[in-house]
Amino acid sequence: MSTTAYDLSRFSSENVVERRRIEVIDNPKRAAKSTRYRGTLIMLSVFLVVLMVLTVYNNMVLTDTKNLANAAVSNLNSLESEYTYLSYKLDSMVSLKNAEDYVVKELGLVKVNPSQVEYISLQNSDVIEKNEISEQKITDIFTRLWSAVIAIF
């Protein structure tokens, strides 16, 4: 009985089969493809990085703008509030009651008597005629002349 383990002829050099030597020749297409692939990868990476950066920057700017807008609105509210408060102070000082008290007591003014108000009725042409002025002037001239004459004598 011979076993494979003891078949030494298997290890003799006569039975050695020479391996075909494979010569590796670089495929140009494959090299180019590999370069393109790398390039695309790099470009894609750059693009993604840029996109990320821009997105983050965009959000930063928007957040900043939002904060600025909020601050402006808050400032507006404060100014409006101050305006209302100052208007309240001013209105309370110049109320009709205070104004009347001041003009009567401090300035010594009196209310207009309704009889002192002259009502004018405007006609279609909206023309106001006041004839007495010219008459008054003429009368005044004669009065002055007469007074002057008397004064001389």
Place this chain on the structure above:
Amino acid sequence: MKRAVNAKIKITGMVLLLIVLFLFLAVRLTVIAVVDHKKYSELATSQQVRDMEITPKRGTIYDTNMNVLAESAVCWTVAISPDDIGDDAEKVAEFLGELLDIDSESIVEKSKEGGKYSRIMRKVDEPTAAKIREFAKTEKIGGIILEEDSKRYYPYGNFASHILGFVGTDNYGLAGLEASYNSVLSGTSGRIITAQNAVGSEMYYQYESVYNPVEGQNLVLTIDEVIQHYLESALETAVKEHHVANRATGIIMDVNTGAILGMATKGDFDPNNPFEIIDPVVLERLEKIENEEEREKAYYAEQEKQWNNKAIGEIYEPGSVYKVITAATALETNSVSMDSTFYCGGSIEVIEGTTMYCAIMAHGMQTFPECLVNSCNPGFIQIGQRIGRQNFWEYFKAFGFSEKTGIDLPGETDSVYYTADQMGIVELASVSYGQSNSITPIQMITAFSATVNGGYLVTPHVVRQIIDNDGNVIENIGGEIKRQVISRETSDRMRLMLEDVVTGFGSRNAYVSGFRIGGKSGTSQKLSSENERAFVASFCVFAPVDDPQIACLVLLDEANSYSIYGTALVGPVVANIMSNTLPYLGVEPSYTEEELLTVDVGVPNVVGMSLTMAYDQMQKKGLKFEVVGDGTSVTEQSPKGGFAAPRGTVVYLYTGDETPQFVDMPDLSNMSPSNAVSTLKSYGLNVRMTGPDNSGSIVVYQSHDPGEKVLTGTVITIEVVDSTGRD
């Protein structure tokens, strides 16, 4: 082989274990994500989402000419964070104590209590808050907190306080229009929903949702600021002069539309500080109470009282003003005619054992219009008997006295009255001349307006429009006519009769030169009061008689003065109001020949003129003159040129070295008009008199105080009142 089997078993076991674990996780995930989805979603939302309320701005209240009467603005709540304030507590306490006018020790005490929040003061104005911010920034102090809040401003203080009302600390309307129109004024809150990260910072805006608030709408009132001012001034003066113990009220209304042009009650309050009592008479009364507990109780009672709008919230017996309604009812039901006559012997026995007296005198035989002019109680008792209780009751209801007017203000109270079934002969007699039935002032003026506007009962209202912040009209609130109560013919007759009342003897206190005014005065005893001299004096007028525009009712409750009667006390008050209001409304005065003789003219400036020319100038204006000195030209004059003076005023013309002298103003109070005029003339002073020159008239006002130094020739204005007038 065995090893392979073992390996296989182990692998199978692990796979099974993995499957079991996976199944467990899958089930757990399903439970969390599907079954308990809502619960965990809410938990996540509450943790991740911050929700802030945006308080809407409360609407503004304008008068009819768009003057601001009430407006809201942002204010601040000042608080401290005791844990963060550290060693700066003393410094902060000193600064805030001085700025906010509070005890700094209390702030120090609060800072020692610990915690993250301790409130110091609410409703702090923006300029004050700015100072606090500046202080915190300059001193680099943390621990001072400013929280945004809203404050209501009423620029004119106690002006129209009962109409406007006031708001509480949470800006909810508690009285007046602030309460009745709270839902319109308050708007709807908005929300800002933001996402927050694990440390509580807000995430960027993409996670933010804003729901804008709906701002409150604004009210444009029928109230005219100028007319309201005239009313309030007149009431304030009346309360002070006549020592009114239980407040006064007044209403001015457009008789055709029911628009309230003015409504006031004095003593009132300042809506900026509604819980403070400002009436000095009330404060004096409270200070006299020694017991602290009683004083505090009385203080709260007075606080409640001062908020009550007397014009709509209190009832009174109208007295003789109600005779207008009785007269209109009598004419409309043909119970009387203009020629009907009634006898007044000074009293009338209504039923056996019950006699009612005339407040004035025995008038003798009088016509129906004369009964009204004379305000004769026995006359009106007879008129009431002719009307009959059923008709009386029907017209009482028709004129709106048995129901509320429906005015758009809170707190309108019901009237108290006798129905037809409850009215016996005695009751009918007393209600005929305005006693026993109790009504509100707003009911009285509304019914009075119906008697003069053609017979239409209108709904009084104080709001004209509701507008948004851009000025767009949301709602117009016009005058609603409830019903026609009397015919136009009856109304026309009533207007002329009421004019006769004002121009007749006794009621001439309400007369205003140049204007046709009609009205009726009233005086009613307050039977519920322990004070026998507790009366309500009132006067209700309208103008112009030929084309009624406005009505005015003024009421003095418990006046302590030279008279108790409405015609004497309230007549001059309504005359004052009408003399200001009618020209403001553009009603042109029309003077009689007699009135033209007494109207003011401008004193010409004649200084430097010769005496001849000066004489001429004076004569043209209807002025008299008196020459002082021997010169030929005028060197000085009194009154000076440009001043207003009545025709017939004596102008003192000084020639040579003489100049006007000062004299001491005499005390004219309670003098008759003739005595007052002759006294003034003896002092070399001129006079301008307002009021009726009747035999019972007395001087109640003089423009210069007794003892004051005045130049000779000065025109002194005196006001006379017929103190013998009765209602």
